[in-house]
Amino acid sequence: MHEVSIARNIIEIVNSYLPATNNVSVKSVKVKVGAFTSILPDALRFGYEVLTCGTNLQDSILDILEVSxxxxxxxxxxxxxxxxxxxxxxxxxxxxxxxxxxxxxxVSEIEIFN
Ligand SMILES: [Zn+2]
Incomplete structure (x- = not known):
């Protein structure tokens, strides 16, 4: 599934922006997805949930902004x-x-817990 590899890329991007200390919990990740990308937001959200399960990003919310x-x-x-x-x-x-x-x-915004 196309969306799973995109979710994997998003996770890599998020991790590359996190500080090196492992104590950071991510609250939400905002992504902008254009209509022309033909990405299905539900499939992307599902892929993200599956891939972040058991990782430092578990329980973070993937907030998808669809751009027309x-x-x-x-x-x-x-x-x-x-x-x-x-x-x-x-x-x-x-x-x-x-x-x-x-x-x-x-990825437009990464919100972390203080
Ligand atoms: Zn014209």
Missing amino acids: LKVKCNICGSISGGEPSFLYCHSCGSHDVEIIEGTELN
Whole structure:
């Protein structure tokens, strides 16, 4: 499953930001997931839970912020929303558009217990 390897990457990123002392408990991890990544948030959350079980990240919450898709028209410059399978400018109808939001997949915040 695609999401399990992504969950593994997220865990590696989180661990790389934690201080070297082992006493840190992570409360929550916020990730931004763009609509264009076709990642299923539920599957990602499940993969994260399975992989963190019994580790330093057990019981931390994976907080997923879904970022919707936005495109910018190369003809008229308008910005429109869209579906990953159907990209066009809502103002002039052009298909010459560039994706400006919705492809991200990143860890935006790590909250730890004091
Ligand atoms: Zn346009």
